Amino acid sequence: MSARWIDDPILRVDHLTMRFGGLTAVNDVSFSAGRGDVTALIGPNGAGKTTLFNCLTGFYKPTSGRIAFSSGRLDDARIEKLTRSARKHDGEIFLLERMADHEIARQARLARTFQNIRLFPGMSALENLMIAQGRELSRAAFFSIAGLLGLPAWRRAEQAAVDQATAWLERIGLRHRANDPAGSLPYGDQRRLEIARAMCLRPTLLCLDEPAAGLNAAESHGLAELLRAIRDEGETSILLIEHDMSVVMRISDHVVVLDYGQKIADGAPREVREDPAVIAAYLGVEDPDEPAVEAVLAGNAPT
Numbered sequence: 001m002s003a004r005w006i007d008d009p010i011l012r013v014d015h016l017t018m019r020f021g022g023l024t025a026v027n028d029v030s031f032s033a034g035r036g037d038v039t040a041l042i043g044p045n046g047a048g049k050t051t052l053f054n055c056l057t058g059f060y061k062p063t064s065g066r067i068a069f070s071s072g073r074l075d076d077a078r079i080e081k082l083t084r085s086a087r088k089h090d091g092e093i094f095l096l097e098r099m100a101d102h103e104i105a106r107q108a109r110l111a112r113t114f115q116n117i118r119l120f121p122g123m124s125a126l127e128n129l130m131i132a133q134g135r136e137l138s139r140a141a142f143f144s145i146a147g148l149l150g151l152p153a154w155r156r157a158e159q160a161a162v163d164q165a166t167a168w169l170e171r172i173g174l175r176h177r178a179n180d181p182a183g184s185l186p187y188g189d190q191r192r193l194e195i196a197r198a199m200c201l202r203p204t205l206l207c208l209d210e211p212a213a214g215l216n217a218a219e220s221h222g223l224a225e226l227l228r229a230i231r232d233e234g235e236t237s238i239l240l241i242e243h244d245m246s247v248v249m250r251i252s253d254h255v256v257v258l259d260y261g262q263k264i265a266d267g268a269p270r271e272v273r274e275d276p277a278v279i280a281a282y283l284g285v286e287d288p289d290e291p292a293v294e295a296v297l298a299g300n301a302p303t
């Protein structure tokens with residue numbers, strides 16, 4: 001069967017290991033994420049998902065292993081050549097384990113959200129989306145004399161940033177709350193605003209750490225629709241950590257399962273959810289025929 005994560009990966013993780021003292025949080029994990037796919041990283045609490053995310057996005061420097069990323073083609077020969085050099089990228093292929101978080105965000109164009117909401121609560125919803133675009137604005141002299149003088153290049157950049165922010169607010173149903181402090185919005189709205197903020201960076205890969213955490217069933221459904229629409233537009237691939245199987249099974253093209261820091265399964269959602277090792281390890285039960293377990297992995301469990 002042809003799969004994009006094999007034929008056309010945007011991300012290739014090879015033998016990634018992350019140790020904290022004597023604890024191996026991620027143990028020799030390899031997988032690929034397909035260009036244009038939604039790839040879900042699942043596993044029980046403490047499996048190493050967030051640690052792996054933190055390695056991808058430059059918050060941790062992995063103990064060993066390689067993370068190759070490209071908005072173009074991930075060509076094996078070029079990856080090897082880059083690996084032998086001391087460089088971080090060749091202009092198109094990036095070795096993320098060699099890069100700092102800000103370089104990964106700006107040059108490779110990976111954007112991420114966190115398990116805990118990290119908006120600026122006192123700033124308005126619109127301002128939160130404008131801040132995300134600060135680099136584009138500063139490039140157009142936001143902080144320089146040209147910005148103070150309101151020169152045309154800056155005015156155009158500012159208008160483009162406002163337009164993009166407004167379009168995202170509209171899309172997530174928050175245009176009418178544009179001027180309200182982000183911290184005053186209901187929890188589910190804040191989660192969507194965080195995704196909009198990440199999308200204002202126009203990422204090639206959007207990395208979401210438990211975007212459905214704390215959402216009710218209707219909000220989870222809305223979130224899944226939003227992510228599917230982002231994926232279908234074809235500009236942004238998505239990698240998400242998620243415990244809510246209804247979201248995972250509804251939108252994922254590819255599921256990678258970790259347990260105790262190791263990869264235990266990797267494939268299409270249907271294959272993975274029927275894998276006895278996943279049923280046993282992910283849910284901490286021995287009996288793969290347990291109907292409640294099957295319902296949870298199928299995303300049908302009552303919440």
Ligand SMILES: Nc1ncnc2c1ncn2[C@@H]1O[C@H](COP(=O)(O)OP(=O)(O)OP(=O)(O)O)[C@@H](O)[C@H]1O
Pocket residue numbers: 020023024025043044045046047048049050051052
């Ligand atoms: N900074 C750190 N220092 C020491 N140990 C850590 C650190 N970060 C994570 N760990 C440990 O690494 C292991 C994996 O944790 P991690 O948060 O990556 O798991 P997870 O799969 O994301 O879990 P959850 O689903 O609960 O968020 C855990 O045993 C955790 O205690």
